[in-house]
Amino acid sequence: MxxxxxxxxxxxxxxxxxxxxxxxxxxxxxRSWFDEGLFIMIAKNVASGQGYAIPLLDHFWYxxxxxxxxxxxxxxxxxxxxxxxxxxxxxxxxxxxxxxxxxxxxxxxxxxxxxxxxxxxxxxxxxxxxxxxxxxxxxxxxxxxxxxxxxxxxxxxxxxxxxxxxxxxxxxxxxxxxxxxxxxxxxxxxxxxxxxxxxxxxxxxxxxxxxxxxxxxxxxxxxxxxxxxxxxxxxxxxxxxxxxxxxxxxxxxxxxxxxxxxxxxxxxxxxxxxxxxxxxxxxxxxxxxxxxxxxxxxxxxxxxxxxxxxxxxxxxxxxxxxxxxxxxxxxxxxxxxxxxxxxxxxxxxxxxxxxxxxTHQGSGNDAALARAVEIIARDFRDTDLLIEESEVFAQLPENPRWLFLPRSTVAPSMPEIYKTPNPAQRCFAHVRKLNEEETEAWKKRIVPVGSYAVVRPEFGCR
Structure with a gap:
C-alpha cells in the first residue's frame, strides 16, 4: 500500500x-412508518403520472x-x-x-x-x-x-x-x-x-x-x-x-x-x-x-x-x-x-x-409490515378495503378496491371530503393497528395480518 x-x-x-x-x-x-408512507404515496403518484398529490379515499389532494x-x-x-x-x-x-x-x-x-x-x-x-x-x-x-x-x-x-x-x-x-x-x-x-x-x-x-x-x-x-x-x-x-x-x-x-x-x-x-x-x-x-x-x-x-x-x-x-x-x-x-x-x-x-x-438497537425492522402487505395483496385483492395505515398502503400494488382513509389528526383542517367515507364506503373493511380495547370490542370481526388487522364491517352493514 x-x-x-x-x-x-x-x-x-x-x-x-x-x-x-x-x-x-x-x-x-x-421500519417504515406513517410519515414515510405518506411521502412514498405522493412519490408513487408522481411516478405514475397522476400528479403531485396524495390519494385520500377516491379523491386527490394536490x-x-x-x-x-x-x-x-x-x-x-x-x-x-x-x-x-x-x-x-x-x-x-x-x-x-x-x-x-x-x-x-x-x-x-x-x-x-x-x-x-x-x-x-x-x-x-x-x-x-x-x-x-x-x-x-x-x-x-x-x-x-x-x-x-x-x-x-x-x-x-x-x-x-x-x-x-x-x-x-x-x-x-x-x-x-x-x-x-x-x-x-x-x-x-x-x-x-x-x-x-x-x-x-x-x-x-x-x-x-x-x-x-x-x-x-x-x-x-x-x-x-x-x-x-x-x-x-x-x-x-x-x-x-x-x-x-x-x-x-x-x-x-x-x-x-x-x-x-x-x-x-x-x-x-x-x-x-x-x-x-x-x-x-x-x-x-x-x-x-x-x-x-x-x-x-x-x-x-x-x-x-x-x-x-x-x-x-x-x-x-x-x-x-x-x-x-x-x-x-x-x-x-x-x-x-x-x-x-x-x-x-x-x-x-x-x-x-x-x-x-x-446491533439494530436504533430501530426495528419491517418484517411484520412486509408480512401484512404480503397477506393483504394475496388474500384480500377482491375485498373492498379502507386502509388507515399509510406505510401499508404505500407498499401495496394499485387496486381500485383499496382506498386510503387518513387519520383525522394528519391535518386538523383537512376538508371533510378527504376523510369522510361515502355511504357505500362505510361498509368497507378497515386495515389498521388496534389497541387492546379495540381488539376486545371487535374480536369477532378481526382478521390478523401481521401486526395489523383487517376489521370486517358489522353484520348487515348496508
Missing amino acids: SFRWKQHLPEIAIAAVALYFTYRELGSFP YPYFVAIGPTIILPAALSIKIFGPSVEAARLPMTFYILGSAILLYFFAWRIGGKANARWSAALLVTLSAFVNTGKPVLGEIPGFFFLMLGFLAMTRVKRPVTRGIAGGLAFGLAILTKLPNALVLPALGVAWIVALWRREWKEAASLTIGGVLAALIYVPWRWLEIVHTPVGSFVEEVNKFVLGGGDIPLMNVLRNNPELLLRLPYLAFFVMLAAGLAGMWLAPSKATRSVKLVVTTLTLLYFLYFVNSYGWYRHVLTAHLILIPFVPIGFARFFRKDIAAVLLSTIVVSQTIWQY
Whole structure:
C-alpha cells in the first residue's frame, strides 16, 4: 500500500462504515412508518403520472401543505420509483445520496473550521450516529434538509466575496426550507447574525446576510403559493398554532411541563453532551468559523430545542440541532480535556455508536409490515378495503378496491371530503393497528395480518 493511501486510512474506514450502514437492509431497516408512507404515496403518484398529490379515499389532494416537505425529496423518490419500479428500496435510494452527501459536506466544513483531525472525528461521530442513519434512509425530510444547511454553512465559511457568499448561502438555506419547513428557523438565526453585524458596523457582512436571508425566503415563496392554491383558507395558520405555538392539545413548553423525565433518556442526554461540547468548541476554543456562522448555528440550535420542548417530545425535532453541532464537538472536547483523554472519549463515543447501530438497537425492522402487505395483496385483492395505515398502503400494488382513509389528526383542517367515507364506503373493511380495547370490542370481526388487522364491517352493514 502506498504512503498516500496510508495517509487516508481513517477516511477510508469512515467511508466504509458509512456505506455499510447506509445500504444495509435498505428497504426494511429502519421500519417504515406513517410519515414515510405518506411521502412514498405522493412519490408513487408522481411516478405514475397522476400528479403531485396524495390519494385520500377516491379523491386527490394536490400539493398538500401538511406534509411539510418539498419537491427536493418527492421528485428524486418519484424518479427512482419510475426507473426501478414501486418499492421501498427504490423510494429510499435517493435518500442515501443525501446521507453520503451530508457526511462529505460536514467533513469539509469541519476541516475548514478545525483541521483534518477535527474533520475525521466529526465525520466518524456523524456516520455512526443511529439517529442520523435511521432518519436518513427513510423518505423523510430531516437529513436532506441537513444536507442543504451544511451546504449553506460551508458557503458562509469558504466563499470570500460578500455578495457571492450571500447568494450561495441563500440558495442553500432556501433549499433547506423547501426540503423541510421547520428549517425556516434558519431565517431568524440569520437575523441574529445580521443584527450583530450591524451593531459591529460590519456593513459588507450585513449586506451578505441580507442577501442570504431574503433569497432563502424567496426560494420558498413560489412553492408555498402553489400549496396555498390547494389549501383550505386558514389551515396553515391552524397548523402553526397546533404544532409550533402550543395550540390545540399541546400546551406551551409541553415537554418541560408534562414530561420532563423524557430528557433523562439516552438520546437526549447525548444531545446535551453534544450541546455542551459544541458550544464550547464554538465560543471557548479557537476555530476558523466566522462569527456569523457561529451565531447562526448557536441560534438555530436553541430554536430547534425550543421547537422540540414545545411539541410532542419527538427526538426528530431536535435532531438537526444535534447534527449541526457535531463539527464543533471535537474542538470542544479538546478545550475541556488533554489531547489524549479527548481522543479516548471521542473513540468511546464512536465505538459505542457503531455497536448500537450494528446491533439494530436504533430501530426495528419491517418484517411484520412486509408480512401484512404480503397477506393483504394475496388474500384480500377482491375485498373492498379502507386502509388507515399509510406505510401499508404505500407498499401495496394499485387496486381500485383499496382506498386510503387518513387519520383525522394528519391535518386538523383537512376538508371533510378527504376523510369522510361515502355511504357505500362505510361498509368497507378497515386495515389498521388496534389497541387492546379495540381488539376486545371487535374480536369477532378481526382478521390478523401481521401486526395489523383487517376489521370486517358489522353484520348487515348496508
